[in-house]
Amino acid sequence: TSSRSFRPVLEHIAEEMEHTPSRGRPADYIPALAARDPRSFGMAVAEPDGTVYGVGDWREPFSTQSITKVFTLALDLAREGDALWEHVGREPSGNPFNSLVQLEYENGIPRNPFINAGALVVTDRLHTRTGDAAGELLAFLRAESGNPALDFDQEVAASEAAHGDRNAALAHFMASYGNIDNPVPVLVDQYFRQCSLTASCADLALATGFLARHGIRADGARLLTRSQSKQVNAVMLTCGTYDAAGEFAYRVGLPGKSGVGGGIIAVVPGRCTLCVWSPGLDERGNSVAGVAALERFTTLTGVSVF
Numbered sequence: 001t002s003s004r005s006f007r008p009v010l011e012h013i014a015e016e017m018e019h020t021p022s023r024g025r026p027a028d029y030i031p032a033l034a035a036r037d038p039r040s041f042g043m044a045v046a047e048p049d050g051t052v053y054g055v056g057d058w059r060e061p062f063s064t065q066s067i068t069k070v071f072t073l074a075l076d077l078a079r080e081g082d083a084l085w086e087h088v089g090r091e092p093s094g095n096p097f098n099s100l101v102q103l104e105y106e107n108g109i110p111r112n113p114f115i116n117a118g119a120l121v122v123t124d125r126l127h128t129r130t131g132d133a134a135g136e137l138l139a140f141l142r143a144e145s146g147n148p149a150l151d152f153d154q155e156v157a158a159s160e161a162a163h164g165d166r167n168a169a170l171a172h173f174m175a176s177y178g179n180i181d182n183p184v185p186v187l188v189d190q191y192f193r194q195c196s197l198t199a200s201c202a203d204l205a206l207a208t209g210f211l212a213r214h215g216i217r218a219d220g221a222r223l224l225t226r227s228q229s230k231q232v233n234a235v236m237l238t239c240g241t242y243d244a245a246g247e248f249a250y251r252v253g254l255p256g257k258s259g260v261g262g263g264i265i266a267v268v269p270g271r272c273t274l275c276v277w278s279p280g281l282d283e284r285g286n287s288v289a290g291v292a293a294l295e296r297f298t299t300l301t302g303v304s305v306f
């Protein structure tokens with residue numbers, strides 16, 4: 001199943017990145033993330049058969065943050081199917097990831113599952129269905145990455161909880177419309193643990209493989225139907241980088257999902273998955289070097305969904 005190796009392209013990109021001066025700034029609203037070195041850079045490619053390779057800091061664990069929103073979405077969609085879409089939309093928001101404004105106009109139904117409000121709804125529903133949303137996520141990522149050592153970072157979770165007023169506000173506001181099942185403190189605890197999950201580019205490229213395999217997990221079991229897998233990829237393309245999703249589609253041309261830890265996952269359906277990490281962010285919360293590296297990848301290889 002292995003297509004031609006992208007290893008030489010990755011090496012070329014890593015070399016280019018060493019000579020790219022502007023790298024953005026690590027997120028500082030979660031103090032535990034602010035300490036990372038913006039010059040760190042890693043990139044990995046995973047083939048559908050589970051082969052993985054990379055360059056730079058591709059085995060260095062980092063805080064996955066909003067990248068986990070893809071996995072909770074897939075896990076909940078696998079369980080409840082289309083009923084989920086009555087509680088969260090699938091349109092780009094054009095607003096920052098932590099924005100509150102749109103909720104009042106749309107009756108507490110968040111625009112999409114990849115802004116914080118939408119991710120809170122998804123985690124709430126997954127928690128109701130499983131009794132342990134964060135545990136379900138962790139088990140899934142361990143299985144798909146083949147790395148049983150993956151875990152949450154208690155310090156990051158505590159740091160985020162200590163600065164969690166905005167996420168709690170989002171959850172309370174949606175609860176006022178009846179769109180949250182669990183008590184808000186229970187939900188935000190799950191959500192902060194989810195965001196604190198620590199993994200490397202290698203782990204995340206492998207764990208995203210089910211989206212390149214049209215819904216099939218690493219062990220061959222089906223998680224999503226072929227069309228659900230297409231739908232998740234589509235929502236990643238249109239909403240995965242918040243109010244920069246149009247720019248990301250324009251520059252990179254792949255379904256992608258970023259997190260404020262500086263990671264981005266991307267999918268070439270049927271072909272491979274990528275994960276890039278560099279902690280310096282732009283003002284919309286996306287990794288500067290990460291987006292640049294993915295743009296170079298699709299430009300140099302000609303591989304994209306377009």
Ligand code: GLN
Nearest residue numbers: 065066097116195259260
């Ligand atoms: N934990 C972060 C938050 O809720 C996730 C945001 C992100 O990665 N964009 O603020």
